[in-house]
Amino acid sequence: MYGWHLKILRVNLTTRKVTTEDVDPKIARDYLGGRGWAIHYMYKEMDPAVDPLSPENMLIFATGPLTATPAPTGNRYMVVTKSPLTGALAHSNSGGEFPTWMKRTGFDLFIFEGKASEPVYVLVNEDQIEVRSAAHVWGKDTHETTDILKGETSAEARVACIGPAGENLALMAAIMNDKHRAAARSGVGAVMGSKNLKAVVAMGNKNPPLHDPEAMRSISVETSKNVGADVKKGSNMRIYGTSYVPQVTNTLGILPTRNFLQGTFEHVHNVDGDALKNQYLIRHTPCYRCPLSCGRLTEVPDGPYKGKGEGPEYETISSLGTGCGVSNLAALVKANYLCNEYGMDTITTGMTIAVAMEMYEKGYISEDVVGMPLKFGDHDAMIEMIKLMAYNKGFGKDLAQGSYRLAEKYGHPELAVTTRKQEFPGYDPRGSQGMGLLYATSNKGASHMEGDVAYEEVFGVPVKENPLTTEGKPELVKHFEDSFALMDSSGVCVFVGIRYMFNKDRMILPKILSEMMNLATGAGYTSEEAMQAADRVYTLERMFLIKAGSGPEWDVLPYRMLNEPLPDGPAKGRVVELDKMLPEFYEKRGWDEKGYPTQKKLMELGLPLN
Amino acid sequence: MMIRVKMIANYRDALPAGHKHGVIELDVPDGATVFDAVSRFDIPLNDESVIVLNGLTVDLNTPLQEGDTVTAFSAIAGG
Ligand code: SF4
Numbered sequence: 001m002y003g004w005h006l007k008i009l010r011v012n013l014t015t016r017k018v019t020t021e022d023v024d025p026k027i028a029r030d031y032l033g034g035r036g037w038a039i040h041y042m043y044k045e046m047d048p049a050v051d052p053l054s055p056e057n058m059l060i061f062a063t064g065p066l067t068a069t070p071a072p073t074g075n076r077y078m079v080v081t082k083s084p085l086t087g088a089l090a091h092s093n094s095g096g097e098f099p100t101w102m103k104r105t106g107f108d109l110f111i112f113e114g115k116a117s118e119p120v121y122v123l124v125n126e127d128q129i130e131v132r133s134a135a136h137v138w139g140k141d142t143h144e145t146t147d148i149l150k151g152e153t154s155a156e157a158r159v160a161c162i163g164p165a166g167e168n169l170a171l172m173a174a175i176m177n178d179k180h181r182a183a184a185r186s187g188v189g190a191v192m193g194s195k196n197l198k199a200v201v202a203m204g205n206k207n208p209p210l211h212d213p214e215a216m217r218s219i220s221v222e223t224s225k226n227v228g229a230d231v232k233k234g235s236n237m238r239i240y241g242t243s244y245v246p247q248v249t250n251t252l253g254i255l256p257t258r259n260f261l262q263g264t265f266e267h268v269h270n271v272d273g274d275a276l277k278n279q280y281l282i283r284h285t286p287c288y289r290c291p292l293s294c295g296r297l298t299e300v301p302d303g304p305y306k307g308k309g310e311g312p313e314y315e316t317i318s319s320l321g322t323g324c325g326v327s328n329l330a331a332l333v334k335a336n337y338l339c340n341e342y343g344m345d346t347i348t349t350g351m352t353i354a355v356a357m358e359m360y361e362k363g364y365i366s367e368d369v370v371g372m373p374l375k376f377g378d379h380d381a382m383i384e385m386i387k388l389m390a391y392n393k394g395f396g397k398d399l400a401q402g403s404y405r406l407a408e409k410y411g412h413p414e415l416a417v418t419t420r421k422q423e424f425p426g427y428d429p430r431g432s433q434g435m436g437l438l439y440a441t442s443n444k445g446a447s448h449m450e451g452d453v454a455y456e457e458v459f460g461v462p463v464k465e466n467p468l469t470t471e472g473k474p475e476l477v478k479h480f481e482d483s484f485a486l487m488d489s490s491g492v493c494v495f496v497g498i499r500y501m502f503n504k505d506r507m508i509l510p511k512i513l514s515e516m517m518n519l520a521t522g523a524g525y526t527s528e529e530a531m532q533a534a535d536r537v538y539t540l541e542r543m544f545l546i547k548a549g550s551g552p553e554w555d556v557l558p559y560r561m562l563n564e565p566l567p568d569g570p571a572k573g574r575v576v577e578l579d580k581m582l583p584e585f586y587e588k589r590g591w592d593e594k595g596y597p598t599q600k601k602l603m604e605l606g607l608p609l610n
Numbered sequence: 611m612m613i614r615v616k617m618i619a620n621y622r623d624a625l626p627a628g629h630k631h632g633v634i635e636l637d638v639p640d641g642a643t644v645f646d647a648v649s650r651f652d653i654p655l656n657d658e659s660v661i662v663l664n665g666l667t668v669d670l671n672t673p674l675q676e677g678d679t680v681t682a683f684s685a686i687a688g689g
Contacts, residue, residue, distance in 0.1 A: 235686055236619045242688050244619035247632070251618070251681045252665050269631050273619055314688065452687075460660035460685035466667040498687045570665025 002211040003065035003521030004028050009107040009129065011122055013195050014055060014114030016131045023108070029523045030606065032489035032530075034064035035091050036537040037109060038080035043540055048547035052084035053169060053194040055115035061102060061160070061200065064491025065521045068103035068207055070220040073493035075100050075288040083186035085171040085348065085402050086420040086445040088550035089541055090186030093449060095287035095493055098177035098202060101158035106206035116196035123153055126204040134198035138167065141341040142176040145199055153201050161199035162189045163343030168392040169193050170400035172348035176340060180295070180310035181287070184345040186422060186444055211522030219516060223500065224291045237495060238284070240273035241294040242314035245426070246322065247272050252458060252467065253569020254431035256318050256424065258325045258376045259354040260417050260560055263428045263569045267327035271317050275329050285310060292496055298333060305334035312336035312346070318426030319350025324357060325376030335383050342390035348402055351423035353385045355403040355415050364412050370395045414559040420445030420550055429561060431571025432457045434465070434473040437581045440555050441477070443541040451481035455498060462502040470577050474585035479508060486510055486534035490517055536605040539589070539597050543607070552595030555582065611676040613638055615647055618683035624651040638674060645670040647680045660685050
């Protein structure tokens with residue numbers, strides 16, 4: 001077989017036993033790779049009801065068939081596990097270089113099981129696989145850890161690791177790779193911390209053999225050129241990265257502001273792409289083999305927020321920035337650096353602080369509880385909260401549990417803007433109805449990366465949909481969920497991958513993507529078969545959720561989204577009309593009216609019937 | 611009548627110098643449409659652009675009213 005190595009590395013951290021195994025080619029084809037393979041193994045081997053922070057939880061690093069191939073943006077991996085934040089699935093995506101280096105070890109998947117008796121890291125250099133002590137890096141941030149581990153292994157190695165937040169089991173802990181890239185969401189870093197696994201170090205020269213290397217090269221050059229044309233025209237992603245987006249969402253009135261009390265931010269110009277570019281941008285930074293290069297190296301050269309790193313991305317601006325009412329860009333950039341260094345998801349971190357700010361302003365928590373005043377817009381308090389969360393100190397103990405548990409503890413669950421206990425990203429669904437349906441049904445709780453219909457509702461890609469209507473959204477959401485499951489399983493980045501998903505008439509069908517997968521693997525997918533495999537992946541994940549206790553009863557939206565109309569902007573007066581969309585969505589997915597996949601659907605997809 | 615045109619990010623290059631945060635005031639004749647307003651600028655008027663009126667998705671033939679804001683940006687996957 002090609003594209004895939006068809007090899008899994010399994011490390012039992014309790015016994016320190018390392019085994020390798022082959023993947024059945026039929027399973028490989030049916031579940032695509034990456035995220036798809038991971039759920040196959042988790043569903044088969046693990047009781048979905050386990051405590052996510054117990055040794056019984058599996059932690060899977062999963063590359064796809066296009067990772068480490070010439071396919072532009074074939075640089076991704078997924079971290080898949082049961083989430084301690086949501087109790088549902090976590091599948092968090094990251095790029096940079098580590099995923100390519102991981103695939104070059106000769107394995108597609110690393111599966112970590114059990115729990116080490118003391119802090120360890122795992123080195124994988126092709127056949128040299130070692131579980132080593134991490135005592136000397138425990139307690140260190142992600143940047144120091146990366147430098148130390150590269151220093152003692154090889155400058156050629158790449159590192160994925162947790163920082164203090166993961167060690168301290170903060171439920172918003174991320175796994176950082178190459179210092180600045182994050183498999184961020186759903187507390188994957190806490191699972192790693194619970195296993196006493198500080199880091200994974202990968203290197204090797206085993207590029208996957210390709211089914212048709214020549215054709216693969218030409219299609220890659222061709223697609224790269226297409227992206228390149230956009231760069232010449234001055235594409236926003238190339239110039240600003242995602243930081244141009246606040247102006248877009250502010251215009252549409254869906255920019256999360258002060259914990260979703262508003263949909264527009266009066267100081268948006270202080271925290272948008274132009275402000276960042278003019279004040280702190282040093283240069284663009286690409287993930288491996290990406291023609292778009294949307295990352296940005298930035299520096300705050302002096303003052304109290306002095307620092308250097310990458311970002312912030314839009315999602316950080318809309319959470320730690322506008323979400324908290326913060327308009328001080330230097331402080332926001334610093335907060336982003338800290339999250340990367342401590343290893344934290346900026347969305348959940350920011351929106352949890354935002355909830356605490358609203359609770360403080362409403363008098364539901366006092367200065368005594370917090371240890372300081374905590375008003376919207378207080379950027380210094382925001383930074384202080386991040387530190388307390390990462391180190392699980394003082395009020396940080398409450399914050400480190402995420403906003404759902406925080407609001408519940410203090411008797412105001414209506415203030416938490418979450419689904420499946422995970423914080424919303426930067427699109428207020430009251431003005432983006434399809435996103436509302438997506439958040440309510442997503443297999444990993446609220447996330448744009450589960451099927452970003454904002455591409456159509458907000459960005460006009462591939463076509464512009466009216467964000468305020470509900471008509472047609474159930475089908476659109478299903479389609480995007482499957483499309484994202486396909487991209488996540490293949491190993492490409494969605495920013496560019498979405499271009500591989502539609503044709504000249506802007507019909508979404510993965511024509512180029514399935515062709516690339518065929519040239520890599522020889523699996524001979526038709527576009528329809530690739531989409532059906534993605535549907536299989538999505539549906540199996542839903543089965544996992546049902547068994548994990550995060551089934552249809554969690555397909556709901558938080559109080560604010562259903563009962564408090566947006567007070568300002570173009571979507572003024574609106575709430576999410578979920579009940580208009582949910583029944584049709586279930587039907588489109590082949591689920592019954594209660595939200596359970598029908599036996600017919602399971603049979604059609606070749607999935608286990610129970 | 612006076613309306614406002616707002617260009618986001620790279621589309622600001624299509625505006626004459628002196629705009630504030632990508633916004634300019636524009637005097638258009640009565641009966642002018644969204645299309646009339648944006649076609650004065652060098653931006654693609656096809657599905658490569660997203661053009662909204664007061665933040666709302668509308669037909670480009672929609673007539674403008676005094677005080678309206680037309681906003682345009684490049685259609686691209688982001689966020
Ligand atoms: S588009 Fe951005 S995030 Fe995606 S691979 Fe390229 S640089 Fe990385």
